[in-house]
Amino acid sequence: MWSLYWRLVGARIRSQMQYKVSFVLELLGFAVTTGLEFAVVVILFRRFPSVQGWSVVEVGVLYGLSSIAFSLAEMFGRGFDAPFETMMQRGAFDTVLLRPLDSFFQVFASELQLRRLGRTLQGGLVLAYSFAQLSIQWTAAKLLLLPVTIISGTVIFGALLVMGATLCFWTIKTPEVINALTFGGQELTSYPLSIYNRSIRNVFLFVIPLAFVNYPAVLLLLERSDPFGLPAGAAWASPLVAAIFLGIARSFWQLGVSKYASTGS
Amino acid sequence: MRLYYEIALRSFRRAMTYRTAYIAGLLTNAFFAALRCAVLIAVYQSSGVDSRVAGFTLQDALSYTWITQSLISIGAGWVAFDIMLTIRSGDVVTDLMRPWSFWGYWLSRFWGERLFNLLIRGALTYVLGILYFSAHIPTLGQAAGFACAISLALLVSFGYTLLVNLTAFWLIDNTGVVIIANILLSFFSGFLLPISFFPPVLAALARALPFQAITGLPAQVFLGHVAGPELVQTLALQVWWAVILNGLGLLVLQLALRKVVVQGG
Numbered sequence: 001m002w003s004l005y006w007r008l009v010g011a012r013i014r015s016q017m018q019y020k021v022s023f024v025l026e027l028l029g030f031a032v033t034t035g036l037e038f039a040v041v042v043i044l045f046r047r048f049p050s051v052q053g054w055s056v057v058e059v060g061v062l063y064g065l066s067s068i069a070f071s072l073a074e075m076f077g078r079g080f081d082a083p084f085e086t087m088m089q090r091g092a093f094d095t096v097l098l099r100p101l102d103s104f105f106q107v108f109a110s111e112l113q114l115r116r117l118g119r120t121l122q123g124g125l126v127l128a129y130s131f132a133q134l135s136i137q138w139t140a141a142k143l144l145l146l147p148v149t150i151i152s153g154t155v156i157f158g159a160l161l162v163m164g165a166t167l168c169f170w171t172i173k174t175p176e177v178i179n180a181l182t183f184g185g186q187e188l189t190s191y192p193l194s195i196y197n198r199s200i201r202n203v204f205l206f207v208i209p210l211a212f213v214n215y216p217a218v219l220l221l222l223e224r225s226d227p228f229g230l231p232a233g234a235a236w237a238s239p240l241v242a243a244i245f246l247g248i249a250r251s252f253w254q255l256g257v258s259k260y261a262s263t264g265s
Numbered sequence: 266m267r268l269y270y271e272i273a274l275r276s277f278r279r280a281m282t283y284r285t286a287y288i289a290g291l292l293t294n295a296f297f298a299a300l301r302c303a304v305l306i307a308v309y310q311s312s313g314v315d316s317r318v319a320g321f322t323l324q325d326a327l328s329y330t331w332i333t334q335s336l337i338s339i340g341a342g343w344v345a346f347d348i349m350l351t352i353r354s355g356d357v358v359t360d361l362m363r364p365w366s367f368w369g370y371w372l373s374r375f376w377g378e379r380l381f382n383l384l385i386r387g388a389l390t391y392v393l394g395i396l397y398f399s400a401h402i403p404t405l406g407q408a409a410g411f412a413c414a415i416s417l418a419l420l421v422s423f424g425y426t427l428l429v430n431l432t433a434f435w436l437i438d439n440t441g442v443v444i445i446a447n448i449l450l451s452f453f454s455g456f457l458l459p460i461s462f463f464p465p466v467l468a469a470l471a472r473a474l475p476f477q478a479i480t481g482l483p484a485q486v487f488l489g490h491v492a493g494p495e496l497v498q499t500l501a502l503q504v505w506w507a508v509i510l511n512g513l514g515l516l517v518l519q520l521a522l523r524k525v526v527v528q529g530g
Contacts, residue, residue, distance in 0.1 A: 048309070053311070
């Protein structure tokens with residue numbers, strides 16, 4: 001399965017590398033566009049001393065982790081976006097169902113957008129700068145927590161992309177609402193979860209577990225405590241949460257496929 | 266004149282047809298507004314809720330967030346790309362051959378759609394802001410000023426959209442231009458953050474550029490931050506940018522028609 005994945009995706013990568021200048025420009029374009037998000041945070045912090053006692057570099061750690069996870073999810077998961085939507089509108093999903101391979105795998109392997117690494121780069125820079133400004137007592141556990149958090153975050157954002165795509169089986173067009181959860185989720189997780197009111201907090205901890213993208217992990221890294229009593233140890237639950245959420249997305253996808261009625265033409 | 270009125274009317278009706286699309290869009294805008302408000306409430310709390318920052322009280326900042334989010338669908342943050350799609354497909358030829366003004370045709374279509382978005386989608390979004398965040402309810406005078414400012418903003422926005430779209434005559438794939446155009450618009454128009462929050466150099470730059478005439482200025486008129494002789498000055502500035510951008514747009518259109526070979530067949 002994996003060798004097939006790399007063959008399919010390898011073809012996508014080679015085609016993207018055909019126009020090197022254009023590729024580099026797109027990469028930089030993404031880095032700058034998304035950099036603007038953090039510029040807004042910095043400008044806000046020039047006017048206000050802190051957000052509930054979080055300084056700008058502490059918010060930078062939150063932002064960096066979330067931005068990296070989101071960019072990786074977009075890189076791997078955008079097959080569930082535009083290519084899939086076009087497939088649905090043209091009735092081309094029929095072909096996918098005819099092939100002797102899982103439909104989820106085929107759509108997943110249909111795209112890998114390297115240019116999204118522009119955001120990864122930007123998020124990485126923000127994260128590196130923030131770490132350099134903070135004096136964190138690094139331990140083996142904390143170092144391990146970084147990749148664990150990033151991978152879990154990627155999976156959580158990725159599962160959201162899958163759910164958005166699945167709605168296509170009913171609506172044909174990917175509804176705009178899913179942007180509220182993906183881009184909105186990125187914006188939401190750029191600030192400490194504790195600034196949101198109770199209902200928003202509960203939704204993003206227990207229903208759509210976007211909070212696990214970074215918040216508990218950053219509590220643990222910065223040795224902060226949550227004013228509402230969320231234990232920092234919850235950071236280690238994020239892989240489990242991500243796995244469950246992806247499982248739900250996967251089942252939802254299967255349900256969508258079973259309801260699929262071709263647009264035909 | 267009758268012709269352009271009919272075009273605008275049809276465009277208005279078309280926008281009205283996609284009911285689920287605008288309700289979904291409206292909820293997305295409201296969700297983003299609510300997130301930004303949570304951030305603003307948190308930062309204002311850290312420096313005393315009653316404080317005034319860059320001339321904005323907390324309540325002003327919340328109202329500003331809601332009005333700018335409500336204006337998204339009339340082009341506060343991104344440019345529309347209907348015209349460039351016709352240039353890419355070659356359909357633009359048919360539109361150019363018709364016995365009407367190309368500029369007038371697109372302006373009428375643009376007005377019809379935007380008017381719908383303003384009166385229904387935008388207004389409903391703002392009502393949510395009034396209900397949940399007690400956003401500012403304008404006085405009759407402020408509303409009248411806003412009506413003038415927003416009409417001019419639509420003209421400025423149309424001129425800018427036209428210019429960006431026309432680059433497709435030369436570039437065919439002008440994705441890069443659109444990305445840059447959107448960055449400039451969303452940042453320097455005051456859509457992401459009020460311009461008065463910017464550091465002095467950036468604020469001066471933003472005030473020298475046309476983008477604030479699209480979002481920032483109408484929003485300030487709406488909140489009553491600009492009134493009396495200042496209001497006249499603001500409107501005059503908007504007229505100035507409307508004339509410049511549309512003049513440039515018409516000029517570029519002439520150049521394009523003289524030089525360019527149209528795609529398609």
